[in-house]
Structures are given as structure tokens and as C-alpha cells.
Amino acid sequence: AQSVTQPDIHITVSEGASLELRCNYSYGATPYLFWYVQSPGQGLQLLLKYFSGDTLVQGIKGFEAEFKRSQSSFNLRKPSVHWSDAAEYFCAVGHTWQGGKLIFGQGTELSVKP
Amino acid sequence: EPEVTQTPSHQVTQMGQEVILRCVPISNHLYFYWYRQILGQKVEFLVSFYNNEISEKSEIFDDQFSVERPDGSNFTLKIRSTKLEDSAMYFCASRGQGDSNQPQHFGDGTRLSIL
Numbered sequence: 001a002q003s004v005t006q007p008d009i010h011i012t013v014s015e016g017a018s019l020e021l022r023c024n025y026s027y028g029a030t031p032y033l034f035w036y037v038q039s040p041g042q043g044l045q046l047l048l049k050y051f052s053g054d055t056l057v058q059g060i061k062g063f064e065a066e067f068k069r070s071q072s073s074f075n076l077r078k079p080s081v082h083w084s085d086a087a088e089y090f091c092a093v094g095h096t097w098q099g100g101k102l103i104f105g106q107g108t109e110l111s112v113k114p
Numbered sequence: 115e116p117e118v119t120q121t122p123s124h125q126v127t128q129m130g131q132e133v134i135l136r137c138v139p140i141s142n143h144l145y146f147y148w149y150r151q152i153l154g155q156k157v158e159f160l161v162s163f164y165n166n167e168i169s170e171k172s173e174i175f176d177d178q179f180s181v182e183r184p185d186g187s188n189f190t191l192k193i194r195s196t197k198l199e200d201s202a203m204y205f206c207a208s209r210g211q212g213d214s215n216q217p218q219h220f221g222d223g224t225r226l227s228i229l
Contacts, residue, residue: 034217043118043205044157044220090157094218100145100209101170102218104157 002027004093006105013081014113021076021108023091032094033074034102035065039087047089050074061085086112116140120206120221127196128229135191135224137206146189147207147218148181150174157205163189193226201228 005024013019025031032051036044048059055067065076074091088109092102119138127133139146148160161171163181180192189208193200203225207218 036220041222043120043222044207046217046219049217092157100216100218101147101159101162101172102149102157102207103159106156 002031002093002095002103004091004103004105006089006091006108008108009106010109010111012111012113015083016080019076019078019081019085019110021089021091021110023074023076023105024072025074025091025093026072027093030069032100033065033067034092034094035059035063035074035076036090036092037087038090038107044090047076081110081112083112083114086110118206118208118219118221120204120224122224123222124225124227126227126229129198130195133193133196133226135193135204135206135226137189137191137221138187139189139206139208140210140219141187142210143208143219144211145169145209145218146181146183147209148191149205149207149220150202151205151223152199152202160191160204196226196228198228200226202226
């Protein structure tokens with residue numbers, strides 16, 4: 001069955017430090033992969049997406065993610081975290097057929113220390 | 115930038131009552147979705163809608179749920195007889211024409227509280 005695992009429920013980093021949020025997926029074919037961010041009281045905002053081609057994808061707000069097929073991973077990174085990055089981050093797999101539903105991971109809550 | 119809008123932002127309803135959650139997708143989008151997020155849990159797919167019919171639905175989307183696109187702009191989710199466990203944040207999403215690699219754009223959600 002298709003699934004997405006985000007092993008870290010909550011991560012705290014210092015402002016200016018680097019960040020890596022982990023995401024592992026289970027899917028029968030090459031998946032469509034997405035990272036979304038959710039600030040309190042807000043909807044889900046797309047950070048970046050991977051469909052094919054270059055395995056390192058750039059997104060908004062200075063985020064990037066790397067697709068590693070051998071590890072079934074799509075980890076999100078940022079070299080220097082800002083206080084405004086504090087939010088909940090969701091990794092998702094998109095079905096490549098029918099209506100293209102998204103399957104989400106549990107989410108990782110990011111706190112940023114001053 | 116065009117966005118998905120949802121109303122109301124918060125809905126409080128007595129158990130057993132019907133509730134309708136409303137969404138206005140991005141105007142040129144063709145695929146529409148409802149998801150829900152129970153407090154502290156992951157975002158779960160409910161239903162996808164294309165060409166005026168349901169294209170896929172989850173196990174959660176039972177006979178108590180229905181969706182409708184009553185006109186050219188609105189997309190609604192109806193829960194006929196609400197239960198306590200329907201309390202959640204409900205998100206509407208839409209995406210444009212083409213392959214499912216097109217990203218879905220989400221609204222800010224409706225928080226549904228069942229008393």
C-alpha cells in the first residue's frame with residue numbers, strides 16, 4: 001500500500017542553523033512527490049515538487065529537496081533557517097492515476113530558537 | 115495569485131445536523147478535492163471530483179458525505195447527519211488541467227466542530 005513516513009514529529013533548530021526534514025515513501029512506481037508547509041490557522045502551501053529529471057529540486061523560501069530512489073526518500077533541506085520558518089511541514093505522494101489524490105505523511109512540526 | 119477560498123472558516127453544529135462546507139476553487143482548474151485533518155493527525159484524502167462526477171473516494175467518504183458543483187464556481191461538501199468524529203479541519207483543493215503532476219492548491223480550511 002502507498003504510504004508516507006515522516007519519522008520526526010517535532011524538530012527544534014536554532015535560527016541560522018541548517019535544517020533537514022526526513023520523508024520516506026512507499027509507492028509502486030516513480031511517484032510524484034511534494035512538500036507542503038502549514039502555518040497555524042492557514043492552509044497548505046506548496047514548497048516544491050518532484051516529477052522527474054533532476055533529483056535535486058528547488059522550491060520557494062530557500063528550500064530544496066533531494067529525491068533518492070534507492071532510499072525511497074525525499075528529504076527537505078534549508079541551509080539557514082529563519083524564525084518565520086516555524087510551521088508544520090508535510091511530505092506527500094501524489095497518485096499518478098485517476099484523480100491524482102495526495103497521500104500525506106504525519107507532518108513534522110518545526111520550532112526555531114532565537 | 116489566484117487562490118482557493120473556503121467558507122465558513124469555523125462551523126459549529128449539533129450532532130445529527132446537516133452541514134455544508136463551501137469552496138471556490140481557482141477559476142480555470144478542473145480537478146477538485148476534499149481532505150480532512152483531525153486534530154493531531156495527518157491530512158487524509160476524502161474525495162476527488164472531475165467532469166462533474168466523483169473520480170475517487172476514500173473509505174471515510176461514506177453515504178453520509180456528498181459533493182456537488184452546483185454552478186460554475188462553487189464546490190461543496192455536505193455531511194448529512196454529523197457525528198462527533200466528524201470534528202476536523204476540512205480542506206478543499208483544486209488543480210489545473212493535465213497530468214496529476216500538477217500541484218494541488220489548498221484553501222485555508224473550515225474548522226468543523228460537532229457538539
